Amino acid sequence: MRINADFTQRVAVHFDQTEWVASPAAGVERKMLDRIGDEVARATTIVRFAPGSAFAAHTHDGGEEYLVLDGVFQDETGDFPVGSYVRNPPTSSHTPSASQGATILVKLHQFAPNDRTTVRRSINGADYVPLFKDDHETVEMRSWPSGQVVPIDAHGGAEVFVIDGGFTEQGEEFARWDWLRLPPGTRTELRAGPDGARVWMKSGHLSGMV
Structure with missing residues (x-):
């Protein structure tokens, strides 16, 4: 799968003009912004978790970063409410879920291979x-x-x-x-x-x- 995969081009994606696409996990839908690959992909995506939905445990060989846009996103390390920014470096693993529902912006497989920096930070309350x-x-x-x-x-x-x-x-x-x-x-x-x-x-x- 290749979506907006020509990085020499300006790309604009408008949320209200883009359809949700079902993921392999029940209750999890996506709006794909750019993507190279299938389920294991270099990807930038808006992901919506219905209340009670989850992904199976997995490892991020190329790293993962996300920003919580709505609701509360969760994994074994804790709860991440709106405004949470998280970086999970290459080789990290988790089981993501959202007991009450959540929407996140997430980027996958885009880290330098030797990056081992973990970030947990809120953007709330600052300019x-x-x-x-x-x-x-x-x-x-x-x-x-x-x-x-x-x-x-x-x-x-x-x-x-x-x-x-x-x-x-x-x-x-x-x-x-x-x-x-x-x-x-x-x-x-x-x-x-x-x-x-x-x-x-x-x-x-x-x-x-x-």
């Missing part, structure tokens, strides 16, 4: 939260007030996911849970919407994909 940084990538949460113009120099590529509010880029509007991927070398501007914007951003990590 800026640095989440992770190494020679490969930078991950952060940013908030911008209404009308702010934000220059983007994505020399290593970037992804911008709207948590709340919205922004425009090249005349295209992005609202809650919309996703924009910019290829390496992109220089552009984002303008925060009338309600401002709170976004999850990842940059620098796409240079090896083109």
